[in-house]
Amino acid sequence: MVSPFDVLGLDDDADDDDVERAYRERVKEAHPDTGGTIEEFQLVRRAYRLLSEPGRDEDATVGDGDASDVDLTADADADGAGQIRVEFLDYEAIVDRGWRLDDDDLFAKASDADLPASDHGRLLVDPDESLLEAAENRGYSWPFSCRGGACANCAVYLVEGELSQPANHILSEDHAARGFRLSCNGYPVSDELKVVFNVKHVPELDELRLPPGPFRRARSQ
Numbered sequence: 001m002v003s004p005f006d007v008l009g010l011d012d013d014a015d016d017d018d019v020e021r022a023y024r025e026r027v028k029e030a031h032p033d034t035g036g037t038i039e040e041f042q043l044v045r046r047a048y049r050l051l052s053e054p055g056r057d058e059d060a061t062v063g064d065g066d067a068s069d070v071d072l073t074a075d076a077d078a079d080g081a082g083q084i085r086v087e088f089l090d091y092e093a094i095v096d097r098g099w100r101l102d103d104d105d106l107f108a109k110a111s112d113a114d115l116p117a118s119d120h121g122r123l124l125v126d127p128d129e130s131l132l133e134a135a136e137n138r139g140y141s142w143p144f145s146c147r148g149g150a151c152a153n154c155a156v157y158l159v160e161g162e163l164s165q166p167a168n169h170i171l172s173e174d175h176a177a178r179g180f181r182l183s184c185n186g187y188p189v190s191d192e193l194k195v196v197f198n199v200k201h202v203p204e205l206d207e208l209r210l211p212p213g214p215f216r217r218a219r220s221q
């Protein structure tokens, strides 16, 4: 069995800030897109979850030293382990109602507005899913084109949380600093996210769009 502190390369007396910093570093290294494996990625996620719990058990372990021995079955995730909660909002709903993208109360307004489930809702992202894949796998039709980091069609705006961005050939550092990410290869590296999707319609991203890829038809939502 291995200690979650060892998984994140931390001393046993690490505080919450140390855990957060170590997790952000380790989860990027462990991601399959940057040379890691899904097993390693999930191991890091589980270690972080154990150490982030209020009143954490200092003696908890995340499994054997061999990541393949970690329980990755559906049962292991039944309590949400390894999954990231995402609250999403469609940019077009923001435009239709005259709201602003940088409004601090944006999601509170969305909650009060009784929007359709496809415009505002919540979904879970599995460890091996990008944000776009998770939306599609839950029956939502979010925009995309190249799925390779070369257009702004799949762009989202981060209101809370963080997405890793292993492939980005289109968004500038300024875009990234202001919260824009690509959902097609964006993998959550925080436990929760609030995102605005469909931001390809933001005027400054308009010229970075490609002709749309084929939308998948939404299943029941």
Ligand code: FES
Residues within 6 Å of the ligand: 143, 144, 145, 146, 147, 148, 149, 150, 151, 152, 153, 154, 155, 182, 183, 184, 185
């Ligand atoms: S669909 Fe083109 S970068 Fe995501």
